[in-house]
Amino acid sequence: MDLTNIVERGRFDLHLHTTASDGIYSPRELVKKASQAGLITIAITDHDTLDGVEEAINAGREFGIDVISSVEITTKYKGKTVDILGYGIKMDAELRNVLTRMVEERKTRAIRIIEKFTDLGMGITFEDVKKYSKGNVIARPHIARAIVEKGYLSNLQEVFDHYLADGKPCDVEKLILSPNKGIDLIQNAKGKAVLAHPKLIMDDKLVQELVKLPFDGIEVWHRKHNTEDVKKYRQIAMENGLIMTGGSDFHKDEDNLGQFGFEL
Known part of the structure; x- marks a missing residue:
């Protein structure tokens, strides 16, 4: 290559x-x-x-x-x-061990983010999020899509700008x-x-x-x-x-x- x-x-x-x-x-x-x-x-x-x-x-x-x-x-x-x-x-x-840890940590992180949204009155479940993930990785866009589908916000960018971007109310640190x-x-x-x-x-x-x-x-x-x-x-x-x-x-x-x- x-x-x-x-x-x-x-x-x-x-x-x-x-x-x-x-x-x-x-x-x-x-x-x-x-x-x-x-x-x-x-x-x-x-x-x-x-x-x-x-x-x-x-x-x-x-x-x-x-x-x-x-x-x-x-x-x-x-x-x-x-x-x-x-x-x-x-x-x-x-590399395999680190990536496996990172994928598992993403699931734990997703649950914490979902809890934060729920505390703010935007209730979603892990199952709502998981249907947008076709693989093992759960990422923030999957959560954002669930929020939009429920009608809490109008588009993915709005979810990130106000809630999911670094430092926003529903942000949770990943494995660093x-x-x-x-x-x-x-x-x-x-x-x-x-x-x-x-x-x-x-x-x-x-x-x-x-x-x-x-x-x-x-x-x-x-x-x-x-x-x-x-x-x-x-x-x-x-x-x-x-x-x-x-x-x-x-x-x-x-x-x-x-x-x-x-x-x-």
Whole structure:
């Protein structure tokens, strides 16, 4: 796997989520959509799990598209959420154990979040949430969908903006890994560790600190990065000898599969 070569060839999307975490399409369905969109290389980067990768790789053979075994791991640095993309993962015992713990912790966290919503008069059950999860991972978007379905709020963004985002009334901390730990897990599993969507960290000084850690790359192109952001992160990548990657961070159709402002 040569990420630089993949980017130079184009027609890729290296940040995709399936029903194995919080996406709306199964791995096979998403690979089919990627093929229909004319992509030739994709990465399935579900949150804290590789459960969808095997199905996606098999579908890649069916639809003639290269699928990279990948994961997105959540870490914390100075109080900020720092997501790390791991590409070309070869699952080992340590990574498997940590991801298993993280998935189990997500279930415990979901129950605590549900309790917080109930205390605020927005009663939902774990069963209401679980029906939106097609895999083992329970994530905040599943909870948000249950809240919207019950009619308490009008859309997912409203749920996050007012209740589920970091520091909001129904926020509950996840199992916390440091960026160094996340990088080690990925690199020990023969993968490349890439700093995801740096703009979403919302702290340029912190990003400059983070890229001094032993990352292999940085996500330069992302659907929430504008032209100036791309210019800035390209410069950071070049100054720090980092691989440049990009992806739509696709969860649902509105995220525009394969469209994330990529331009060499």
